[in-house]
Amino acid sequence: MSIFSDKLKEYMKQKNEKVYSLSQMCDISRANMYKIVQGTRHPANVEMVYRIADALGLSPYEKRGLIESYQITMIGKDIYEERSYIVHLISSLKKHRNLPVEWGQSKENPETQGKKKFLYGKKNVNGEIRKIIKREAQKESGKICVIGQPDYAFIQQMLISYCENKNVEIQHIICMESRENGERNTYNLSNFTHISPFLISECKYKAYYYYDNVQSHFYNLNLLPCVIVAGDEVIQGTSDYEYAIYDCSRERVNVFHKMFQDFLKRTSKIFRISQNLEEAGRWISMHKIDAVLSCDYAGYLFMEKWKGKTAKNLKIFISEEETKDASFNKWKIEEEKRDSWRDSLLEKKGKSCKIHSELFPVPENFLMLTETGGNILLIFEKENQNWGVLEIYETSIKKSMYQFLENLDKSLLAEHL
Structure with missing residues (x-):
């Protein structure tokens, strides 16, 4: 038995679905589907879980519940929770709308004004x-x-x-x-x-x-x-x-x-934050980069622009394979270098990992870098074309984020291209 098999049984009972018919709709052998339902075997990948969810006709909320139970089963509840916080943090680093506030004179009770x-x-x-x-x-x-x-x-x-x-x-x-x-x-x-x-x-x-x-x-x-x-x-x-x-x-x-x-x-x-890409470039040029996470390859090329040293087995994680001119413009990558850099990416694609964007929506104009000493840099676009360049100091947060990026290709959120 497992958390995933318990959740799957619950949804099969709700939808009045049997093992045999579900195995046919998912193109999974009856024997393997039976083992999955009983919890003695798990789906090979998250795509198989999506197939099962679609075959059961689950709502978006139910589908999230099934996928969450699969991830907890595969990597454990503690790692899942830690990873979820980091995913939520990165997903929230995007432009925001402020709350309207009232600036008029506040009414004070004369009897309490100026008193404890x-x-x-x-x-x-x-x-x-x-x-x-x-x-x-x-x-x-x-x-x-x-x-x-x-x-x-x-x-x-x-x-x-x-x-x-x-x-x-x-x-x-x-x-x-x-x-x-x-x-x-x-x-x-x-x-x-x-x-x-x-x-x-x-x-x-x-x-x-x-x-x-x-x-x-x-x-x-x-x-x-x-x-x-x-x-x-x-x-x-x-x-x-x-x-x-x-x-x-x-x-x-x-x-x-x-x-x-x-x-x-x-x-x-806890952290230091600066406001411009030149600050990020100086950090990159001083560190040996171990892993890169960005929406597309423009983030990686921004790192290359600053001639940052890279680890022997540099890991690149992207959610979008196509790099648009708008992304190059945002990251201030010179136009005359784009074609040659696009060509150089062909050899990098074999070492890249694709993010499951539905499970982990990486914001556009976001870049996360780790370096071999365990340091972390997050770069993200703010309002009015400003940038946030965030270096994390607190040890436990820095360690968790480093491990998150180092193991992203083993965490069910990404797959090798």
Whole structure:
């Protein structure tokens, strides 16, 4: 028995389908189909799973469930979850639409204005957080300091909506799961996925990390572990943001500012991000590239343009085999070199792997590089023809992403051309 065979039996029962008729529709022998249904044998590849799903007449949602169960069966639940976070992260690095926000004067209760307040209920806490962020964003040079996990979407939305393209610096301290914990790295990857909207925004956002046991630190008996400190006000809340204390006393706000800066000295940067392709080129020229992932070969040729050194068995992963002129233009590859480089790609195609775009939609104008020392670089197009050039520093995330790209051809997401 397996997760896949259990799911397949469930759908066969729902659709009132028998082994023999299913084997005929899928062009699989009756004996092999019986073994697949019983879980003593697995489909040879994901294409066979698609054939079975189509033969059963599954809906898109049901088909995803069957394919997911196949992948978990073949590579294990832990690896599948870790890989899913990385796929989601890469898929989200594309242009975004900002939320509309209100800039009018907020109505304050004269009895509570300028005083310490105790807030109950998520609606009241969210309302105060929004007002703090809005007031700081309206300053000529604002600064917002946050201590807390990035899984609360409301704060992220308010920060991006009010602070994008504003002269507001955002400093965010995040607790990462201690590396002594023997579990796989899904928690730290999920944190990085949660902050991905900041990466494609135009916010002045910097994230820092420290290691601890997250469960005991944030979710047990620490009553008010989450803090937002703006210029002259602070709000301190529970991890679920159901309860909070707001304060604007200069003395107490100064104490929180000092505490934050002292804490910041004991943290490290999660990533560094720059804004132009020349930065990416300099990184490429200084490293020995091990693997390349891009939508098409234009990303690989951009790497070649900077004469980056490559490992002996360089791996190339693409979702589109055809490289269009528009892609060359985006990656700023000189027109006079394109034909010769297109010819040189013929020998590379034998060493390339094709991404299953339905399972892993690689964005256009995206490039991911690993180098032999385990370093990672992500390049992606942002708004207004700007670029994000992202170098990851945090060790556990960097290790997971390196292993993801190194093993992409063994993970059911890609096949050799």
